[in-house]
Amino acid sequence: MFDIHSHVLPFVDDGSSSLESSLDLIKTEMANGVTDIMLTPHFKRGIYDYGVDELKEKFLAFKEETRKAGLNVNLYLGQEVYCDRYVYDHIKEGKVLTLNGTRYILIEFDYFTETDILDYVYNIVMLGYKPIIAHIERYSYLDWNTIFDLKQMGALIQVNAFSITGDFGRQFQKKVISAIKKGLIDFVASDVHSGRDCVMQKAYKTLLKHAGRTLTDRVFKHNAEQLFKN
Numbered sequence: 001m002f003d004i005h006s007h008v009l010p011f012v013d014d015g016s017s018s019l020e021s022s023l024d025l026i027k028t029e030m031a032n033g034v035t036d037i038m039l040t041p042h043f044k045r046g047i048y049d050y051g052v053d054e055l056k057e058k059f060l061a062f063k064e065e066t067r068k069a070g071l072n073v074n075l076y077l078g079q080e081v082y083c084d085r086y087v088y089d090h091i092k093e094g095k096v097l098t099l100n101g102t103r104y105i106l107i108e109f110d111y112f113t114e115t116d117i118l119d120y121v122y123n124i125v126m127l128g129y130k131p132i133i134a135h136i137e138r139y140s141y142l143d144w145n146t147i148f149d150l151k152q153m154g155a156l157i158q159v160n161a162f163s164i165t166g167d168f169g170r171q172f173q174k175k176v177i178s179a180i181k182k183g184l185i186d187f188v189a190s191d192v193h194s195g196r197d198c199v200m201q202k203a204y205k206t207l208l209k210h211a212g213r214t215l216t217d218r219v220f221k222h223n224a225e226q227l228f229k230n
């Protein structure tokens with residue numbers, strides 16, 4: 001299984017504040033059947049804005065720690081980029097990381113303040129990138145009919161595993177599973193932080209019951225596999 005959205009890298013955002021808890025997160029991912037993890041620390045201007053070189057250094061050091069701990073897992077580096085009006089400059093100037101050096105960029109928005117997601121997607125695509133919208137189910141103002149339009153524009157869509165298991169409420173679960181069945185969702189990911197359970201395996205099994213193997217494997221494995229290979 002592949003996980004394209006996680007906050008496992010220590011000391012860079014609200015994901016993990018110690019090496020130990022980061023290694024524990026990796027162990028939990030592995031216990032869930034995840035073999036390949038994209039580490040996507042937050043980029044939020046003025047709050048989490050480490051330089052890309054510093055992040056790469058921290059990533060390599062962490063990778064070495066996982067090797068020393070005997071954890072057999074494939075790790076990649078990206079970022080989860082919060083979109084505000086400066087985001088285009090940050091992308092153009094190379095101040096934010098794409099996923100594993102590809103043209104794919106994981107983006108997020110304010111959960112509650114109405115944001116023109118279509119406009120951001122349009123402009124990021126125009127810059128030559130492929131935006132992946134993180135946890136689409138969390139934007140309370142988003143009309144889900146626009147997911148189709150977002151995809152037409154070139155966006156890919158991610159939902160969180162705990163929205164499928166029902167841990168985030170039944171309403172969410174129904175909505176998300178129905179969107180997956182309609183082919184609107186490209187990826188399920190953990191968005192794991194220390195102190196939050198990784199429920200990838202539980203979500204996989206839940207979706208398997210509702211949507212069958214082909215569709216389940218597509219959103220948990222095959223689409224991400226393509227992305228990791230660019």
Ligand SMILES: [Fe+2]
Nearest residue numbers: 005007080191
């Ligand atoms: Fe996240």
